[in-house]
Amino acid sequence: MLTNNQRKYIQSLHQKKFRQQSGAFLVEGAKSVQEVLASDFTVDMLLATEGFCKENARLIDNKRTQTEIVPVSELERVTTLESNNAAVAVVKTKDNRPLVAGPGEFVLVLDDVRDPGNLGTILRIADWYGIRKLICSDTTAEVYNPKVISASKGSFTRVNWWYGNLPAFFAGVSKEGGPEMPVYGAFLDGNDVHTMSFGKGGYLVMGNESNGIGPAVSPFITEKITIPRFGEAESLNVGIATAVIVDNWKRSTK
Amino acid sequence: MLTNNQRKYIQSLHQKKFRQQSGAFLVEGAKSVQEVLASDFTVDMLLATEGFCKENARLIDNKRTQTEIVPVSELERVTTLESNNAAVAVVKTKDNRPLVAGPGEFVLVLDDVRDPGNLGTILRIADWYGIRKLICSDTTAEVYNPKVISASKGSFTRVNWWYGNLPAFFAGVSKEGGPEMPVYGAFLDGNDVHTMSFGKGGYLVMGNESNGIGPAVSPFITEKITIPRFGEAESLNVGIATAVIVDNWKRSTK
Numbered sequence: 183m184l185t186n187n188q189r190k191y192i193q194s195l196h197q198k199k200f201r202q203q204s205g206a207f208l209v210e211g212a213k214s215v216q217e218v219l220a221s222d223f224t225v226d227m228l229l230a231t232e233g234f235c236k237e238n239a240r241l242i243d244n245k246r247t248q249t250e251i252v253p254v255s256e257l258e259r260v261t262t263l264e265s266n267n268a269a270v271a272v273v274k275t276k277d278n279r280p281l282v283a284g285p286g287e288f289v290l291v292l293d294d295v296r297d298p299g300n301l302g303t304i305l306r307i308a309d310w311y312g313i314r315k316l317i318c319s320d321t322t323a324e325v326y327n328p329k330v331i332s333a334s335k336g337s338f339t340r341v342n343w344w345y346g347n348l349p350a351f352f353a354g355v356s357k358e359g360g361p362e363m364p365v366y367g368a369f370l371d372g373n374d375v376h377t378m379s380f381g382k383g384g385y386l387v388m389g390n391e392s393n394g395i396g397p398a399v400s401p402f403i404t405e406k407i408t409i410p411r412f413g414e415a416e417s418l419n420v421g422i423a424t425a426v427i428v429d430n431w432k433r434s435t436k
Numbered sequence: 437m438l439t440n441n442q443r444k445y446i447q448s449l450h451q452k453k454f455r456q457q458s459g460a461f462l463v464e465g466a467k468s469v470q471e472v473l474a475s476d477f478t479v480d481m482l483l484a485t486e487g488f489c490k491e492n493a494r495l496i497d498n499k500r501t502q503t504e505i506v507p508v509s510e511l512e513r514v515t516t517l518e519s520n521n522a523a524v525a526v527v528k529t530k531d532n533r534p535l536v537a538g539p540g541e542f543v544l545v546l547d548d549v550r551d552p553g554n555l556g557t558i559l560r561i562a563d564w565y566g567i568r569k570l571i572c573s574d575t576t577a578e579v580y581n582p583k584v585i586s587a588s589k590g591s592f593t594r595v596n597w598w599y600g601n602l603p604a605f606f607a608g609v610s611k612e613g614g615p616e617m618p619v620y621g622a623f624l625d626g627n628d629v630h631t632m633s634f635g636k637g638g639y640l641v642m643g644n645e646s647n648g649i650g651p652a653v654s655p656f657i658t659e660k661i662t663i664p665r666f667g668e669a670e671s672l673n674v675g676i677a678t679a680v681i682v683d684n685w686k687r688s689t690k
Contacts, residue, residue, distance in 0.1 A: 307672070313667070335669070336670075340668055376690070409564075410690075411564055412565045412686060413562070413564055413566035416590075418560065418561065418679070419557055419560065421676065422560075429684070430687070432664070
C-alpha cells in the first residue's frame, strides 16, 4: 500500500508548480508506462497492478525501479486519467538543454502552442516522421503536463525538446554563421506547400492556435508556407497543419 | 429570463437520448452560432447576450429566430462549454438522408470512429479540402454531440452526413452498377500514399481509433493505402491520418 505521503506526493504532480519543484512528472496507463520503462528516462517510482508487473517483469527489472504493487482502486486515486487499470510512473524531468538543427536536419519549432492535446499530438507526428528535435517558446504548453504525455502515446520518449526565447534563439543561430538553414513558417498567405521545394533540412515554425506565429518570431521566417484550401473552413487545427506540412516535406525530399 | 422549463429543456440536450427525442441539438459559442445562423439549419431558439445580439442583428433577423437576451450567468448554466459569454442556439437536427459519391466526387467514410473530438476535427478537414459528404457507420460518434459541433468550428454547417450500415451501403453501391468507384482504405500495410495515383473521385474509409477498419468493411476496400512512417510512433491519430491522405489526394489530382 501507499503511505499517505506517497499518495499526496503523486497527486501533487498533477500540478505544474509541484512538477517544477520536484523535478518529476507522471506517466500513466499501460502503453505509456511500458514506453518510459524502455526509454532513457529515470523512473523514480512505479505503481502498478500485479498483472502489469508480471507482464512487464523484464522491463521493470532492467530499470531497477522502486515498485509498489497496488490495486486498481489505488491507481484510480492518484491518476489523472479517466480510468487506469495498469500503472502510474513517477519520472524525473530532463534538463532543459539547447538544441539546434544539424546539417540536413528538420526541426520543429512551436511559437505559443497552448493546448496540451495539440502538443502531445505534435510529439506523436514528429515521432512518426522521424523528427527528433522540438523547440518550444516559453509560452508553449508544458511538455510534462499529463495531458501532453498521454496524447503523445509514448512518443515523448523519442523526441527531444528545448524551451526558450525564440527570437533570441533564431538571432543566435544566424549569428553563429554556420550553414544558412531555411526557417519555414506556416501562415495563411504563404507559398503553396504542394508546389514549393523544400531543402533537406531547416526549421518549421508553427504558431498559436488563434493568432498564428507572433510578431517577434515572424521576422526570422525565411519562407512562408500555406496549405492550399479547397473549401470554406477558416483554418486547420495546428496539429493537423503540422502533419500536412511535414508530410509534404518528407514527400518532396525522399 | 428563461423559464425553468426552457432551462431544463436546453440542459436535456446535453444528452443523446433527449437530442434524439426532441430532434434538436445545441450550438454554442460566438463563432459556431454565427455560422449556424448563416446556414440552412433551422434555429429553434437563440439565447444570447445583448452584445452578441447587437453585433449579429442582421443574421438573427434573417433567421426570424425566437431570441432570448440573457446574462452570461444564464448562458453558463445551460452551456456544455467551459465558458460561454456569447450565445447558445437550439437547432433542429436534419433527416438522415442517404448520400453517394457523384461522378468524380471524393467522399469520406468513417467506420466506428468513436471520439467526438476526432469526428469534429474530421468535419473541419473535410470542409477545408472541399469534401461535402461524410458517411458514418452507426457506431461512429454522434455528430450532434456538443463536443463534435464545437470541435468542427462551424464546419458542420457545410458538410452533409449520413449514418448507416456500411457493408449494406457498399453492397448497394456496387449492385447499382454505376461507374465503378475506388474505395480507398487506410491500413498500416497498404500502398504508399506518396507514390500511388488517386483517381479524381472515390470513397476514403478511415477506421476505429484502436482497431482500424473492421472485418465487415474490409472486403469492400479496393485499394489499401498507408502513410509512410519515417520514425517510430506506432500510429497516427485518425484525424491526422485523414488530413494527410486527403492532402495527398488533392495534391496528386489538382
